[in-house]
Amino acid sequence: MDTVRIIEVKQSVFADNDKRAAQLREELKEKGIFLLNLMSAPGSGKTTTLTRTVELLKDEMKIGVMEADIDSDVDARTMAAAGVKSIQLHTGGMCHLDADMTRQGLDELIDNDVELAVLENVGNLVCPAEFDTGAVKNAAILSVPEGDDKPLKYPLMFQVCDVVLINKIDVAPYFDFDLERCTEYIRMRNPDAKVIPICAKTGEGVEEWACWLRQQVRDWQRGE
Amino acid sequence: MDTVRIIEVKQSVFADNDKRAAQLREELKEKGIFLLNLMSAPGSGKTTTLTRTVELLKDEMKIGVMEADIDSDVDARTMAAAGVKSIQLHTGGMCHLDADMTRQGLDELIDNDVELAVLENVGNLVCPAEFDTGAVKNAAILSVPEGDDKPLKYPLMFQVCDVVLINKIDVAPYFDFDLERCTEYIRMRNPDAKVIPICAKTGEGVEEWACWLRQQVRDWQRGE
Numbered sequence: 102m103d104t105v106r107i108i109e110v111k112q113s114v115f116a117d118n119d120k121r122a123a124q125l126r127e128e129l130k131e132k133g134i135f136l137l138n139l140m141s142a143p144g145s146g147k148t149t150t151l152t153r154t155v156e157l158l159k160d161e162m163k164i165g166v167m168e169a170d171i172d173s174d175v176d177a178r179t180m181a182a183a184g185v186k187s188i189q190l191h192t193g194g195m196c197h198l199d200a201d202m203t204r205q206g207l208d209e210l211i212d213n214d215v216e217l218a219v220l221e222n223v224g225n226l227v228c229p230a231e232f233d234t235g236a237v238k239n240a241a242i243l244s245v246p247e248g249d250d251k252p253l254k255y256p257l258m259f260q261v262c263d264v265v266l267i268n269k270i271d272v273a274p275y276f277d278f279d280l281e282r283c284t285e286y287i288r289m290r291n292p293d294a295k296v297i298p299i300c301a302k303t304g305e306g307v308e309e310w311a312c313w314l315r316q317q318v319r320d321w322q323r324g325e
Numbered sequence: 326m327d328t329v330r331i332i333e334v335k336q337s338v339f340a341d342n343d344k345r346a347a348q349l350r351e352e353l354k355e356k357g358i359f360l361l362n363l364m365s366a367p368g369s370g371k372t373t374t375l376t377r378t379v380e381l382l383k384d385e386m387k388i389g390v391m392e393a394d395i396d397s398d399v400d401a402r403t404m405a406a407a408g409v410k411s412i413q414l415h416t417g418g419m420c421h422l423d424a425d426m427t428r429q430g431l432d433e434l435i436d437n438d439v440e441l442a443v444l445e446n447v448g449n450l451v452c453p454a455e456f457d458t459g460a461v462k463n464a465a466i467l468s469v470p471e472g473d474d475k476p477l478k479y480p481l482m483f484q485v486c487d488v489v490l491i492n493k494i495d496v497a498p499y500f501d502f503d504l505e506r507c508t509e510y511i512r513m514r515n516p517d518a519k520v521i522p523i524c525a526k527t528g529e530g531v532e533e534w535a536c537w538l539r540q541q542v543r544d545w546q547r548g549e
Contacts, residue, residue, distance in 0.1 A: 143366040143450045143479060144471025171451065173477045194481070196420060196451040224478065225451050226367045227395065227420040246470035246493065247368025253397045254448065255367060257418070269470065272499050 107174055107189040108206055118232055122200035125207075125235030132211065135318040136203075136218045138236035140258065142251075143224030145244040146268040148176045149301040150310075151219060152183045157311040158217065159184060162318060165215035167206040169198050169223050176221060186213045197228035200235040217318050226255040237321055244269040245276050249283035252290050259290040264297065266310060271300040331398055331413040332429055342456055346424035349431075349459030353442075356435065359542040360427075360442045362460035364482065366475075367448035369468040370492040372400045373525040374534075375443060376407045381535040382441065383408060386542060389439035391430040393422050393447050400445060410437045421452035424459040441542050450479040461545055468493040469500050473507035476514050483514035488521065490534060495524040 129136055141147050148168075155164055165186040168176040177189035190206045192198065203220055210218050220236065222229040241262040243251055246269060252259040259265065265287050267280060284296045295313060299306035353360055365371050372392075379388055389410040392400040401413035414430045416422065427444055434442050444460065446453040465486040467475055470493060476483040483489065489511050491504060508520045519537060523530035 142368065142448070142471075143475055144468075170478055172480050175474060175477060194451075194455070196449070223451065224366070225420075225449055227447065227449050228452065231418070244368075244470065246468065246496070247366075250399060251367055253399065254394060256396050272470070272496065275496050275499060 106209065107177075107191055108209070109191045109193060118199045118201075122233035122235040125200050125204055126237060129235070129237065130321070130324070133322045134211065134215060134218055135321045136207070136220065136234070136236045137314065138220050138222060138234045138239045139242070140222045140226075140229045140239065140262070141224060141242035141244075142226045142247060145224070145242040145247065146301045147221050147224070147242055148179050150242060150266060150268060150299065150307070151180060151221060153301050153304055153307045154311055154314065155180070155183045155185050157307065158315060161315070162216040163214055164217045164219070165210035165213055167203070167210065167218065167220045169221060171195070171223065186210060186215060192223060196223055196225050197232050198222055198234055199232045203234040203236075216322070217314075226251065226258045230255070230258040230261050238263045238317055240264045240266065242266045242268050243283070245273050245278045249278050249280070249286065252283065252286035256290050259287050259294065262291065262294055264295040264310075264313060267296065267298040268301055270298040270305065271303055330433065331401075331415055332433070333415045333417060342423045342425075346457035346459040349424050349428055350461060353459070353461065354545070354548070357546045358435065358440060358442055359545045360431070360444065360458070360460045361538065362444050362446060362458045362463045363466070364446045364450075364453045364463065364486070365448060365466035365468075366450045366471060369448070369466040369471065370525045371445050371448070371466055372403050374466060374490060374492060374523065374531070375404060375445060377525050377528055377531045378535055378538065379404070379407045379409050381531065382539060385539070386440040387438055388441045388443065389434035389437055391427070391434065391442065391444045393445060395419070395447065410434060410439060416447060420447055420449050421456050422446055422458055423456045427458040427460075440546070441538075450475065450482045454479070454482040454485050462487045462541055464488045464490065466490045466492050467507070469497050469502045473502050473504070473510065476507065476510035480514050483511050483518065486515065486518055488519040488534075488537060491520065491522040492525055494522040494529065495527055
């Protein structure tokens with residue numbers, strides 16, 4: 102396994118994050134790189150979902166992953182073991198990533214000719230939703246044990262997401278989780294959000310998610 | 326059920342939060358009020374744990390609860406139904422509470438002669454750990470489905486906590502969660518932290534937690 106590269110990202114000094122995010126997205130379009138921002142609460146299964154996704158897509162496109170974490174590099178090691186270029190971004194205690202912090206990680210991935218770059222954001226349903234990272238699409242994972250009421254409590258996260266993966270669907274019988282009600286709450290925040298139930302551990306539903314992502318990457322590369 | 330009182334708390338204009346938190350704690354000591362700050366990721370079971378705790382302690386001491394949330398008042402309604410004075414604090418998008426925001430809620434509880442005031446903080450393992458709320462003790466809940474590696478990834482939360490409740494212990498057979506390893510990780514961050522496995526849904530372990538809390542309240546009231 103390669104040694105994992107760790108970058109200590111610094112908070113941007115630029116007040117206008119939205120403008121810088123739009124600028125980053127423009128550059129990514131020119132280069133044909135699709136950036137996905139993957140968000141969730143701690144322990145919802147971001148890394149496991151990513152590992153499964155990489156398994157399905159890595160023979161078709163070059164993938165690079167940025168693992169944002171306050172401390173530790175366990176996730177970046179996991180992703181490197183999955184066979185993709187993996188960078189650990191240390192936020193130095195920061196609870197989110199902004200466009201400039203994301204760019205610091207992307208610079209390294211771009212050198213590796215990636216087509217699909219994934220930012221695994223800090224595990225947090227609040228702050229990451231407030232900052233445009235420059236991603237082409239935002240995805241959130243909500244896992245069954247967290248409860249179906251989370252879209253009511255963390256409205257912005259579900260508002261900014263293009264797709265919501267409902268993970269750990271295999272343990273639904275052990276929790277009081279109503280998928281229909283949850284989908285309804287998500288749609289209250291965002292009528293266009295795609296909702297895909299998955300189980301990253303067993304692989305259930307991951308093919309549908311990979312198809313969606315594949316389509317997004319190809320549309321972006323064709324300039325659609 | 327009483328109408329739930331909702332307070333829109335404003336972020337403090339005071340830079341020196343630590344000083345204001347210490348001052349609040351001093352005032353609470355004079356009044357014999359114990360303030361507990363309860364933190365966790367979204368969906369770890371803070372409200373269910375609180376409901377169980379209230380059941381065990383409400384005949385012995387007057388309890389008041391502040392439910393901090395970005396939006397919604399579902400938790401405050403749940404707590405009011407459990408038979409305690411309950412206030413909803415709306416943070417207006419803020420990801421944490423500081424001492425001054427906590428004081429805005431406490432003012433109302435103090436009028437109700439509470440002995441034990443509980444602040445259910447915003448569901449977030451990052452930001453709430455950075456702000457002293459003025460609480461006498463900090464408690465964190467980590468639930469089994471989140472994974473046993475969370476103390477490695479969110480070090481500050483486990484460092485500032487006096488007690489960690491490992492919730493949803495009933496579903497441990499369905500998840501790859503090693504309680505011994507998790508306890509070891511917690512102790513790496515905080516050798517003095519008390520770790521109590523519980524299941525708020527079934528009540529398992531909640532008696533031990535209530536005993537610990539009862540002791541803390543009584544010690545505080547005796548000026549120990």
